[in-house]
Amino acid sequence: MNNHLKIVIAVVVVLAVVVGGFVIYHEDATGKAKGEIITITTGDNLPYKLTRIVSLDPAATATLYAIGAYKYLVGGNSYDFYPPNENLPNVTDYPSMDLEQVFNLSADAVISFSNYSRAQVSQLLNNGINYVFLSADAGVNFSVIEKQNTLLGELTGTVPNATLINQWMNVSLSALHADATSYDQSEYNSTPLRGFYYLSSYGGYWTAGNDTFVNSYFQYADIINIAAPYDSGFYTINPENIVNESPQVVILDDSVNASSLNASGSPFESSPAVMNGKVYTTTTNENMFSEPNFRDIFAIQWILFMVYGQNPALPNFPINLTYNPNPNGVS
Amino acid sequence: MKVEIENVTFQVPSFQLGPLGFSVEEGTITAIIGKNGSGKSTTLKLIHGDLKPNTGTVRIDRTKVSSLSSLKLAEKTSFVWQEIFSPMSFSVRDVMNVSGYKRGTDENRMEGALDKVGLAPFIDRDFSVLSGGERRLVTLAAAIYQDSEIMIMDEPTNFLDIDNQILIYNLMKGLREEGKTIIMTMHDLDAVHNLADSVLILRDGKKIAWGDTDSTLTLENLNKAFNVSFHTYNTVNGSSFVGSYNG
Amino acid sequence: MNVLENERVTAFVQRSREMKYVWIGFLFFLLIITILLSDFIGSVRIPIQSLLEIYGSQIPFLSHFVPHGYTLAQEQIIVQLREPEILGGVVIGASLGIGGAAIQSIFRNPISEPYIIGLSSGASLGAVASIVLGFTIFGIYTQQITAFVFGLSVVFIVYFFALKGGKIHPTYLLLTGVAVSFFVSAIVALLLFTNINLQGEVFFWLLGSLENINWTVLYPVAIVVLITSYAIYLQHRELDAIQMGDMHARSVGVNVERTKRITIFMVALGVSASVSISGLIGFVGLVMPHLSRMLLGGSNRHVIPASGLLGAIFLICADDIARGIVPGVVIPIGIVTGIIGVPFLMYFMRKLTGGRYEG
Numbered sequence: 032m033n034n035h036l037k038i039v040i041a042v043v044v045v046l047a048v049v050v051g052g053f054v055i056y057h058e059d060a061t062g063k064a065k066g067e068i069i070t071i072t073t074g075d076n077l078p079y080k081l082t083r084i085v086s087l088d089p090a091a092t093a094t095l096y097a098i099g100a101y102k103y104l105v106g107g108n109s110y111d112f113y114p115p116n117e118n119l120p121n122v123t124d125y126p127s128m129d130l131e132q133v134f135n136l137s138a139d140a141v142i143s144f145s146n147y148s149r150a151q152v153s154q155l156l157n158n159g160i161n162y163v164f165l166s167a168d169a170g171v172n173f174s175v176i177e178k179q180n181t182l183l184g185e186l187t188g189t190v191p192n193a194t195l196i197n198q199w200m201n202v203s204l205s206a207l208h209a210d211a212t213s214y215d216q217s218e219y220n221s222t223p224l225r226g227f228y229y230l231s232s233y234g235g236y237w238t239a240g241n242d243t244f245v246n247s248y249f250q251y252a253d254i255i256n257i258a259a260p261y262d263s264g265f266y267t268i269n270p271e272n273i274v275n276e277s278p279q280v281v282i283l284d285d286s287v288n289a290s291s292l293n294a295s296g297s298p299f300e301s302s303p304a305v306m307n308g309k310v311y312t313t314t315t316n317e318n319m320f321s322e323p324n325f326r327d328i329f330a331i332q333w334i335l336f337m338v339y340g341q342n343p344a345l346p347n348f349p350i351n352l353t354y355n356p357n358p359n360g361v362s
Numbered sequence: 363m364k365v366e367i368e369n370v371t372f373q374v375p376s377f378q379l380g381p382l383g384f385s386v387e388e389g390t391i392t393a394i395i396g397k398n399g400s401g402k403s404t405t406l407k408l409i410h411g412d413l414k415p416n417t418g419t420v421r422i423d424r425t426k427v428s429s430l431s432s433l434k435l436a437e438k439t440s441f442v443w444q445e446i447f448s449p450m451s452f453s454v455r456d457v458m459n460v461s462g463y464k465r466g467t468d469e470n471r472m473e474g475a476l477d478k479v480g481l482a483p484f485i486d487r488d489f490s491v492l493s494g495g496e497r498r499l500v501t502l503a504a505a506i507y508q509d510s511e512i513m514i515m516d517e518p519t520n521f522l523d524i525d526n527q528i529l530i531y532n533l534m535k536g537l538r539e540e541g542k543t544i545i546m547t548m549h550d551l552d553a554v555h556n557l558a559d560s561v562l563i564l565r566d567g568k569k570i571a572w573g574d575t576d577s578t579l580t581l582e583n584l585n586k587a588f589n590v591s592f593h594t595y596n597t598v599n600g601s602s603f604v605g606s607y608n609g
Numbered sequence: 610m611n612v613l614e615n616e617r618v619t620a621f622v623q624r625s626r627e628m629k630y631v632w633i634g635f636l637f638f639l640l641i642i643t644i645l646l647s648d649f650i651g652s653v654r655i656p657i658q659s660l661l662e663i664y665g666s667q668i669p670f671l672s673h674f675v676p677h678g679y680t681l682a683q684e685q686i687i688v689q690l691r692e693p694e695i696l697g698g699v700v701i702g703a704s705l706g707i708g709g710a711a712i713q714s715i716f717r718n719p720i721s722e723p724y725i726i727g728l729s730s731g732a733s734l735g736a737v738a739s740i741v742l743g744f745t746i747f748g749i750y751t752q753q754i755t756a757f758v759f760g761l762s763v764v765f766i767v768y769f770f771a772l773k774g775g776k777i778h779p780t781y782l783l784l785t786g787v788a789v790s791f792f793v794s795a796i797v798a799l800l801l802f803t804n805i806n807l808q809g810e811v812f813f814w815l816l817g818s819l820e821n822i823n824w825t826v827l828y829p830v831a832i833v834v835l836i837t838s839y840a841i842y843l844q845h846r847e848l849d850a851i852q853m854g855d856m857h858a859r860s861v862g863v864n865v866e867r868t869k870r871i872t873i874f875m876v877a878l879g880v881s882a883s884v885s886i887s888g889l890i891g892f893v894g895l896v897m898p899h900l901s902r903m904l905l906g907g908s909n910r911h912v913i914p915a916s917g918l919l920g921a922i923f924l925i926c927a928d929d930i931a932r933g934i935v936p937g938v939v940i941p942i943g944i945v946t947g948i949i950g951v952p953f954l955m956y957f958m959r960k961l962t963g964g965r966y967e968g
Contacts, residue, residue, distance in 0.1 A: 043836055123652070126813055127820060132937060134685045135653040146810065149749045150821035157823070230626050237734035412856055436862030443860075449852040450719055451907030459908065460850045464862040508861060 049138045066140075066156040069163045071178040077161065085133050086111070087124040087143040088165055090322035094180055096324060097196060097350060100187035105136045111240070112318040113326065114354040125314070130154055140290035141164075144246040169242040169264030171323045173204060176244065180325065195349040196325050202346050203328045204251055207335065214339040224338065225256040227278035227304070228320070232287050235267030244323040252334045254280060269297035280338055283312040284320065311337040316358045329357045363388050363423045363438060363511040363543060365409060370418035372408055379404050379567040381418065386560065388511075391534060391544045393554040393575075396564035402547040403444065405564070406514050409545060412442055422512065436464045440508040444516040446497050449532055452489045454481070454500055461504035475507040476500070478533060494521035502530065506537070513537065515546035519553070530555055555579055563587045615959065629911045632904055636918040640699070642927050647695045648687060650929045652937040655683050663687045684891035696831070697822035698925040701736050701883040702893055704834040706920025708876040709894030710901065710912045711841045714848040715869055716779045718738045722894035723880040726786045726873060730793035731763025731806035732756040732884045734800075736814050741800045753826060753885040760881035765791055768873060780856075816941035817890035819928050838917060842881065844872055852907070892946040893920045903957065934949050 068077055074281050085106035086092045093113040108121035120136065123129035128147055133155070140161040155162050163186065165179050177197040184193025215221055228245050231237040239245035239256070241263040245304040249256040257276035258268050282305040283289055289312055299305050311334075313320050319330040328345065335343050336359065348356060364385060371380035379401040386392045395403045407418055411427040420427040422438050430438070440461070449457070458472050476482045479499040489497065499519050505513055515523045518534075519527045531553055534544055548554050554561060554575070561578040563570040564587070584592045588592045648660060663684055665675030716725075735755035738744070747754040756817035771785040778914055801811060847868040850858035855865050880894070895963075901915035927945045934940065 043839065046835060125938075126941070127818075127939060129652050129937045129939075130690055130820075131651050131653045131686050133680045134690065136681050137680075148810075148821050150751070150823060150826070153749055153825075154689065154823055158689055407856075410860065412859070421929055432864050433862040434860045436860060439860070441857070442861035443857055445854075447717060447852075447854045447857070448715065449717070449849075449907060451902035452849075453906050453908075456849060456908045457853070458908065459846070460853055460857075461861050462844055560699070597875070 041182070064159055066159050066161040068152070068156070069140075069161055069182070069186070070166075071175065071182050075182060077186065080188045081140045081161070081186045083137055083139045084137040085122050086143045087122060087128060087141060087145065088167075088168065089318065090144070090324040091112075091142045091163075091165055091183060092117075093181075093322070093326060093356070094183055094196075094324045095187065096354075097352065097356060098180070098184055098187070098189040098192040099350070100183065100189050103187050105138055106132065110318075113356065114352075127151055133160065134158065142183075145297055163184045167323050169240075170243050172242070172247045173200065173244070176200075176323050176325065176327065179323075192350055195335060197344060199349045200325055200328055204331075206345065207252045207328070207331050208253070210341070210343040211251065211335055211339070214335065214341055224254050224279045225257050225276060226252075226280040226282065226338075227257050227273065227276075227284045228318075229287050230265060230284050232291065236273065237265060238268050238272055240264055240266050240268075244327055245320060248320075248327065248331050248334060251331050252338065254334070254338070256270050273298035273302070275319060279307070279309060280335070281305070281310045282320075283310060285312050285314050285317050287312075309338065319358070326356055326358075329359055332357075333359050364421075364544065365512060365543065366419075366421040367409065368419050368421070369400050370408060370414060370420060371417040372415050372486065377401070377404075377567060379408075380415075380569075382452055382562075383561075384562060384569075384572045386543060386545055388543055389538060389541045390559040391538055391557055392546070392560045393558035394545070394547045394562045394564065395549075395551065395554060396570075397589075400587075401567040402564060403516050404567075405562070406516055406545065406547060410439060415496075426592060431582055433464060435503065436508065436510065438510055440505040441515055442501050442513070442515040442518050444520065446501055449489065450474075450490075452486050452490075454489055457489050457500055458485075458504050458507055461508040464471075465509060470509055471509070475503040478506060478536075479503045479529065481533045495523060495526060498522060499526065499530075502533070506533075510593060511541075512543045512545065515544065517547055517549065519550065527553070529588045538539040545586040551579070551584070627880065629905050633911065633914055633918070634664060636915060636922065640918055640922050640925075643922050644695055644699065645696075647661055647925050647929050648691050650933045651686065651691060652932075653686055655679075655686065659683050660687065666849060676778040676812065693822050693824050693827050694819045694928065695925055697827050697886065698821050698928050699921040700807050700827065700831045700834045701819070701887045701890065702897075702920035702922070702924030703838060703917035704879040704883040704916075704920075705890065705893040705924075706839050706897035706901075706916035707838045707841055707913055708880045709896075709920075710898040710916040711844070711848060711876050712894070713898050714852045714909060716783055717852055717854070718779070718783065720895070721783065723876050724889070724891070724893075724894065726792075727767040727789045727793065728760045728877060728884065729878055729889050730790040732760035732799070732881060733815060733889065734763070734811045735759025735885075736791050736888070737797050737800050737811050740810055740814075741804045750826060757881045757885035760884060761877055763789060764873065764877040764881075764945065776866060809853050813941055814888040816943035817888035817946075818931075818939065818941055819887055819924075820932075820939050822886050826886045830886055833882040837875040837882075838913075840875045841879075842873060842913050844868055845913055848872065848909045848913075851911075888941075888943075890924065890943055890946060892943075896950065897923065900954075900957060 069076065082103050083105045084103050086095065086104055087108045089108065089110045089112060092104065092107055092190055095104060096114045101114070104119055106122040107117055108124050109121045111117050120132070122132045124145065128141065128143070128151060130151065133141055134306045138160055140163055141155060142163040142165060144165050144167040152162050177200060180193045181190065184190040215223060226249050228239045229236065230239060238258040240261060241259040245262060246256050248257055257278050261268060261272055281292065281299060289310055291297060292305050292310060294300070304310055316330060316333055319326050332343055333347060335341055364387060366385040367382055370378050370382045372380070382405065394405055404413065408415055409428065411420065414428065458476070459467060462468065464474065473482050473485065473603045476485060478500055481496065481499055481503060484496070489500065492500065502518060513603060519530055522530065534557060558575045560573060561575050562577065563583050564573045570587050581592045581594065659679035662677065662679050666672045667688065682844065706724060711722050712723050712725065713719060735758060736752050739752045739755040744751045744755060767782070767789045770789065771782040773781065806886055831901045847863045850861055850863045851865060851868060858865050897916045897920040898912055900919055901912045905911040905915050927942055927949065930949060931940045931942045932946045
């Protein structure tokens with residue numbers, strides 16, 4: 032080994048030690064306790080209540096408002112629909128969350144439904160910020176939504192209100208299902224209609240399969256979701272299956288052009304839904320089909336209203352809110 | 363330093379060279395002549411160890427060439443290649459520096475070597491914008507700068523004007539006087555006759571003749587090697603001249 | 610461009626090449642300035658006084674004498690988010706630039722870059738496989754570690770496929786690299802095809818990003834890049850010789866195969882480590898060596914350090930644009946390097962080469 036190489040190795044070792052010391056210094060810089068990852072499985076594992084929340088999940092924003100924890104929000108996102116007239120700073124959530132904004136708001140938790148990179152989540156945790164993950168993917172049904180309500184109640188100290196909402200949901204679901212069964216019996220001789228939910232036309236026929244909250248809507252409305260047998264979660268269905276299943280009801284997301292269903296070559300072209308004009312576009316209530324939370328009850332109410340032409344009544348919402356949570360125009 | 367080639371054969375599917383056997387004495391110039399494709403360049407690469415012979419051995423200074431490390435080889439031999447790569451954005455100095463790999467950079471010797479080929483002012487020029495002849499001169503200077511005992515040259519006067527050819531011939535004579543051993547291929551028979559101490563004549567990979575220049579460079583051997591008839595001409599001032607084109 | 614102007618440009622290039630050490634010093638200075646200025650850029654505005662105080666607080670011993678008039682949030686933003694991202698840009702840009710210079714010398718090919726020896730496809734496979742198959746064997750940094758290991762493995766596979774009679778021929782290595790890359794990319798595509806939900810996540814990895822870099826991942830990568838870069842630099846004379854042809858390199862005393870082996874291994878190690886934390890950032894490894902050669906001439910003694918410095922400066926600037934152009938939104942840096950870098954390169958090629966690559 033020549034002297035030159037020895038010097039090089041010495042320099043590298045010294046640099047490594049210096050850089051290492053610098054990094055170790057940084058690792059401990061904040062002196063805060065590490066944050067936790069919180070889901071409905073872990074439950075509330077914090078010794079304190081959250082008071083500075085950034086919500087990157089519009090469904091959670093609505094729930095926090097309903098349970099009376101809206102005052103603990105310090106940041107929202109640009110997809111928040113409910114409550115209206117929000118005056119929280121919008122934190123960027125795509126393609127990644129803007130950690131600078133989160134840090135700047137001195138948040139104690141971020142609520143999200145997206146799969147952000149592990150590196151980003153660990154940055155939050157290392158800086159003492161908790162990460163509350165509320166799934167919106169396959170597997171989310173009304174029982175999961177109720178657990179999410181309870182979790183948000185626990186985290187913010189509003190469990191009684193969360194419990195009231197869960198009770199209201201259970202009563203509403205039973206009432207709606209009973210209504211749907213009787214409409215079906217009187218109008219269609221107890222033969223359930225076959226329905227299809229058309230989420231997006233971007234890159235295929237996106238729909239909601241088995242194990243989704245939209246699939247639950249169909250079940251409570253006594254309608255068969257034709258997409259459920261083929262796959263679970265949100266997926267693109269083969270158009271041949273649409274033709275084969277000949278849906279009698281189609282619910283369209285408002286991003287999909289209704290006239291495209293009549294176009295020649297469309298798998299819906301000769302379906303009973305198109306023939307009988309049973310195609311319904313979500314408009315003001317669009318977010319109820321994309322966000323899993325308590326307001327999904329109103330989505331089922333809307334489906335019954337559109338499909339059967341009836342006006343099913345719901346029990347009164349248990350909490351007095353400034354902004355009516357029901358977008359269907361009834362309370 | 364002696365170069366000894368013993369019973370060397372080399373075979374590729376379409377071509378066979380050898381068996382070759384000869385030895386080159388220290389401080390001499392050896393020329394290898396023959397038609398294109400007769401195996402001249404292959405012979406040089408075998409001597410330099412770039413190709414491995416199927417049989418036989420090449421020894422430089424009594425050491426097998428195949429057992430020399432590249433550093434030892436570079437100390438004993440330098441090579442002036444026929445094709446020159448045009449390295450990205452190299453200056454003449456960079457090209458020279460590459461040949462100084464073994465001995466380290468020495469600005470004075472570098473300028474001296476370039477001065478011998480008349481290109482000292484070109485030292486900071488971009489190598490790739492030089493003409494073919496200028497590049498050839500730079501590579502010769504680089505081989506001189508490498509300062510090894512044996513210099514192997516593949517067509518060193520290619521691309522050169524007459525005046526530069528003569529410059530190179532004189533340079534070779536000077537190198538021989540310094541004790542360097544030169545092994546080269548060359549097309550110009552006139553120059554070979556005037557310059558070389560020994561000549562190897564090849565045809566289709568076979569040795570036609572080997573020996574000192576005067577006894578080897580005969581009309582008979584040349585006719586065999588090139589398959590045309592050579593004549594001796596007497597010029598106006600009485601010297602003789604070997605040529606084949608009598609048009 | 611008329612003849613007169615052309616001559617003027619040639620004269621400029623000539624002069625610039627005579628001032629090699631001045632250039633390297635200037636680039637180093639420029640890098641320091643770029644690092645300091647980049648700390649201002651982000652979606653949250655931080656006053657200069659707070660920034661200076663935060664800098665001061667990070668210097669051991671001095672920290673006791675500096676006023677602490679900044680908030681914890683400001684300190685977190687600078688120390689935990691911006692500094693590792695910017696220094697990550699330095700490390701990754703430098704390793705790509707240096708790797709590019711070395712690989713171009715070995716292949717004697719101006720359009721080669723570190724990714725060409727199978728590195729990028731291997732690293733993609735590692736990253737995608739860890740996401741798709743849900744590996745967690747190495748904890749939260751599984752994706753980075755698998756990307757690194759796969760990148761390195763594919764380079765070894767390419768190397769041993771290209772080995773013929775103990776020698777590596779550049780053209781054969783290049784073709785093997787391209788072929789193996791295609792094969793591995795097909796596997797990546799297959800994994801993506803079977804798992805459509807992950808296309809978004811993988812897409813962003815393939816475009817590259819510096820924002821996932823934190824101190825924990827930066828530390829080991831910086832050490833690896835430091836060592837490999839220096840090891841590559843120590844080969845600069847050998848690489849110069851190889852740039853003139855393998856046989857010529859051998860004739861001047863270079864152990865060609867050993868040099869290639871060391872260089873390819875060091876490039877693979879350094880660039881795999883970089884790519885594992887940043888995703889695939891193109892363009893830097895290809896272009897920075899050329900820019901260095903235009904400014905400083907072709908000798909690797911200067912090309913290697915200058916490519917590293919230019920790569921670092923360029924990547925930090927591209928990241929500033931990626932972070933600053935739309936407030937709050939971080940555009941994948943691969944998009945920025947392409948859209949902004951390429952026209953810039955075209956301009957320089959026309960302006961400064963003066964026909965040097967035509968001969």
